[in-house]
Amino acid sequence: MGKIVLKQVRKSFGDVHVxxxxxxxxxxxxxxxxxxxxxxxxxxxxxxxxxxEDTSSGTIEIDGKDATMLPPAKRGLAMxxxxxxxxxxxxxxxxxxFPLKMAGMDPEAATKKADAAAKVLNLTNYMERKxxxxxxxxxxxxxxxxxxxxxxxxxxxxxxxxxxxxxxRGNMRLEITELHQTLKTTMIYVTHDQVEAMTMADKxxxxxxxxxxQVGSPLELYNHPANAFVAxxxxxxxxxxxxxxxxxxxxxxxxxxxxxxLEISTTAGQWKGTVAVAELLGSDTFLHVNVEGHGxxxxxxxxxxxxxxxxxxxxxxxxxxxxxxxxxxxxxx
Amino acid sequence: MARAVTPRRKLFFTLAAWTVALLIFFPVFWTIxxxxxxxxxxxxxxxxLFTADWTLQNYSDVWARSDYPRFFLNSVIISIGSTLLxxxxxxxxxxxxxxxPGKKTKDLLMWMLSTKMMPAAAVLxxxxxxxxxxGLFDTRIGLVLALMLMNLPVIIWMLYTYFxxxxxxxxxxxxxxxxxxxxxVLYILTPMAVPGIASTMLLNIILAWNEAFWTIxxxxxxxxxxxxxxxxxxxxxxxxxxxxxxxxxxxIAPILIMGWFGQKQLVRGLTFGAVK
Numbered sequence: 001m002g003k004i005v006l007k008q009v010r011k012s013f014g015d016v017h018v019x020x021x022x023x024x025x026x027x028x029x030x031x032x033x034x035x036x037x038x039x040x041x042x043x044x045x046x047x048x049x050x051x052x053e054d055t056s057s058g059t060i061e062i063d064g065k066d067a068t069m070l071p072p073a074k075r076g077l078a079m080x081x082x083x084x085x086x087x088x089x090x091x092x093x094x095x096x097x098f099p100l101k102m103a104g105m106d107p108e109a110a111t112k113k114a115d116a117a118a119k120v121l122n123l124t125n126y127m128e129r130k131x132x133x134x135x136x137x138x139x140x141x142x143x144x145x146x147x148x149x150x151x152x153x154x155x156x157x158x159x160x161x162x163x164x165x166x167x168x169r170g171n172m173r174l175e176i177t178e179l180h181q182t183l184k185t186t187m188i189y190v191t192h193d194q195v196e197a198m199t200m201a202d203k204x205x206x207x208x209x210x211x212x213x214q215v216g217s218p219l220e221l222y223n224h225p226a227n228a229f230v231a232x233x234x235x236x237x238x239x240x241x242x243x244x245x246x247x248x249x250x251x252x253x254x255x256x257x258x259x260x261x262l263e264i265s266t267t268a269g270q271w272k273g274t275v276a277v278a279e280l281l282g283s284d285t286f287l288h289v290n291v292e293g294h295g296x297x298x299x300x301x302x303x304x305x306x307x308x309x310x311x312x313x314x315x316x317x318x319x320x321x322x323x324x325x326x327x328x329x330x331x332x333x
Numbered sequence: 334m335a336r337a338v339t340p341r342r343k344l345f346f347t348l349a350a351w352t353v354a355l356l357i358f359f360p361v362f363w364t365i366x367x368x369x370x371x372x373x374x375x376x377x378x379x380x381x382l383f384t385a386d387w388t389l390q391n392y393s394d395v396w397a398r399s400d401y402p403r404f405f406l407n408s409v410i411i412s413i414g415s416t417l418l419x420x421x422x423x424x425x426x427x428x429x430x431x432x433x434p435g436k437k438t439k440d441l442l443m444w445m446l447s448t449k450m451m452p453a454a455a456v457l458x459x460x461x462x463x464x465x466x467x468g469l470f471d472t473r474i475g476l477v478l479a480l481m482l483m484n485l486p487v488i489i490w491m492l493y494t495y496f497x498x499x500x501x502x503x504x505x506x507x508x509x510x511x512x513x514x515x516x517x518v519l520y521i522l523t524p525m526a527v528p529g530i531a532s533t534m535l536l537n538i539i540l541a542w543n544e545a546f547w548t549i550x551x552x553x554x555x556x557x558x559x560x561x562x563x564x565x566x567x568x569x570x571x572x573x574x575x576x577x578x579x580x581x582x583x584x585i586a587p588i589l590i591m592g593w594f595g596q597k598q599l600v601r602g603l604t605f606g607a608v609k
Contacts, residue, residue: 052505073511085506089524098520102511146510 001063002153002186003028004049009058011044011210018044019210021058026154026188026203031180034190035197035233036207042190043158045207049188050156051075063153073102078147079156082163084139086131086146092118093127096145103150110149117145120179137168144179154186161196173199194234198222206230228325231256237286239323240297246270252324252332259286259300261321264307269314273297275307289313361585367578368392375575391579399562401583408558408584410473411548412541415480416534419488422481424530427492428518432501442493445486453483453546464551473556476548480541487540488533495529496522528598535595542588559584 004026011019018041026032034042047053049060051072059068067075078099086095093114100110118124121141131139140160147155157176161169177200180187191197197204198218206213206221206229214226218234225231231239239256247255263269264287273291285305291297299315307313324332366382367375368391374384395401430438460479461470469475499522507521523530545560552561563584566577592599 050509052508072505072508073513077509079506079509081502081506083500083502085500085502087503087507087521087525089527098507098512099510102513102516143506146506150510 001028002026003061003063004154004186004188005061006045006049007059007061009045009048009060010056011041011048011053012056017210019048022210022212024205024212024215026186029184029186031177031187031189031200031202032205033197033201033203034188034205034207035192035194036213037233038192040207041210042192042207044210046079046156046158046188046190050077050079052079076153077156078150078152078154079158080140080143080147080160082159084131084143084163086139086142088131091128091130092123092134092142092145095131095142096123096149099146099150113149114145117148120148120182121145121175136164137172140164140172141175144176148179148183152185154188157187157189159190159192161191161193176200195236198234204234206233224331225256225323226331228254228256228329231323231325231331237298237300240294241325242294242297244293246294247324250322250324253327254325254329256323256325257297257317257321259298261318262297262299263316263318264299264301264305265314265316266307266312267314269316271297271315273313273315275309275311275313278305278308287313289315291315361589364578364581367575368582370575370578372573372575375578391575392583395566395576395579395583399565399580401562404557404559404562404584405587407473407476407556408542408560408587411476411480411556411558412538414473414477415484415541416488416537418477419481419485419537420492420530420534423485423488423492423533424518424523427489427496428522430489430493431496431499432504442490445489449486457550460547461550470551471553471556476551476556476558479547479551480544483544483547484537484540488537491533491536492526492529495526495533498529499525532599535591535599539588539592543585 006022006024009019009022010017022045034045036042044053048055051067051070051074055068059066061067062075062077072079087098090098093111096114096117097107097110100113101107105113115124115127118127121144123138123141123145126134126138126142131142134142140163143160160176161172164172173196176187176189180200189196189200201218203215204218204221205215208229214221214230216224221230221234225234225239228241232241235258237259239258240262241254241256243254247253271291271294273289275287276290276296277288279286279288281303283303285301285303285307287299287301287305287307289297289299297315299313301307326332363382369387369389370384371386371388371390374381374386377384430442464470464475464479467475469478503525504517504521507517512520542558543560545564548558548560549564552558563577563580566573566580
């Protein structure tokens with residue numbers, strides 16, 4: 001079990017309203033990602049759920065029970081921190097066993113559980129080492145091991161991969177996703193990296209200035225962004241947002257076209273521009289094109305696109321792939 | 334830009350450091366030498382650094398004349414007792430200041446430190462009267478309390494500095510792992526702060542051991558520690574420099590030896606957090 005319901009949760013630090021008011025339901029077994037730019041309140045929201053911060057008002061229910069006033073230890077949740085937060089003076093084994101020791105579990109049973117968790121996380125050979133003797137990826141696995149053994153109602157991850165290099169981040173992303181598929185436990189994951197959000201989540205919660213901008217599956221958010229902010233935030237490279245006559249022509253304040261939904265031509269098209277930078281990735285080519293009247297637009301082409309700095313190109317949005325947004329930034333149906 | 338360390342510069346600074354160190358140590362060295370001299374050569378004019386008639390007589394005289402073991406035991410009880418009691422109060426105090434600071438925490442810390450700026454003699458009369466009225470005068474528990482209170486600001490300040498170096502996320506992780514406040518302090522904070530706690534302990538034992546104003550003022554016989562033992566040799570019979578030096582050496586020797594063995598810890602603790 002691990003259903004979490006937030007009802008009108010507010011958090012203020014003095015006069016600063018970090019979370020103005022949030023209502024959110026996280027179903028049992030869901031992998032939910034909180035995503036948003038720095039300072040959007042996603043970590044604060046996670047800490048409110050964890051009990052590490054007190055709410056200013058509103059209620060947090062865990063499995064149908066009001067947990068708003070419960071201390072962190074009593075909420076049945078486990079958390080993995082960005083800095084790993086391992087106990088440096090304890091071995092890996094003692095780190096993993098610590099929550100069990102605090103729960104008063106018999107040491108023999110605790111050892112068995114820690115060994116089982118270590119096996120799942122490929123830590124068996126490192127059990128007697130101290131955290132200082134481990135690599136970043138191994139430390140993060142120990143932090144996850146410490147969370148697993150508690151058999152929590154839900155796992156909370158606070159930007160757990162930000163301190164890892166790109167290659168390791170990719171591996172750990174897979175490991176956490178696999179772990180979710182194995183354990184089928186609710187996971188709430190905070191990140192500012194929309195790639196992590198898209199690849200891992202069952203449900204994404206996009207936050208801005210403490211407000212939920214949209215909640216939905218990754219593809220819902222990608223295909224039907226509720227507003228220009230979500231449209232710009234979800235998808236990599238980010239969506240091209242254009243204003244002016246082209247937008248007015250379709251009855252919108254802003255129109256958006258994703259880089260992968262623009263056709264490239266060297267002879268004719270809707271917008272004429274000059275290639276400023278061509279990023280060749282092998283499988284893809286990202287062109288940054290200076291378009292007259294619209295500034296820089298990003299286009300995603302195949303790996304065989306043979307265009308370079310200074311070349312003239314014409315861009316045309318694919319039919320039905322243009323998003324329209326009104327004066328208030330909301331998507332127009 | 335890093336400044337090049339030339340051999341000449343290095344030699345200069347090494348010599349300067351040794352000169353300063355020897356100047357600081359010279360009075361102690363002079364005292365130790367004097368303790369092995371006869372009374373006559375101890376007061377010879379002009380003063381002699383070395384003498385021909387070395388003797389151990391002063392030590393046997395001092396030992397015979399006074400109850401050294403009792404003074405020593407009092408010093409041990411008072412310095413260790415006041416330090417341990419101080420730590421018991423300072424650890425939770427420093428914890429709250431470091432991890433759940435209020436708006437006035439910084440002011441509180443400054444206020445506590447400001448109490449150390451006041452001359453001890455300013456509160457001599459009230460302290461003396463309080464000790465007399467409460468029956469704490471000339472008791473070990475009285476001195477433990479007095480020295481603990483005297484050093485508490487220093488203990489709290491030192492521990493606060495060490496605790497500030499411990500990432501708050503680690504304590505939050507412990508809280509998530511089900512640790513109560515007691516267990517958080519016991520299993521996580523204290524072991525992580527061991528170097529800091531050890532050096533705080535060491536420094537406070539030294540401060541309490543060497544304290545003379547209150548230990549002499551608030552004791553007569555029963556609770557008198559080694560500072561009073563030294564003072565007793567400058568009493569009615571006049572000044573006997575060689576015997577006084579022997580008594581001083583006997584009083585400072587234990588703490589000097591402890592300081593020598595603990596110097597690594599002490600330096601590590603005092604520079605803790607200076608470089609991240």
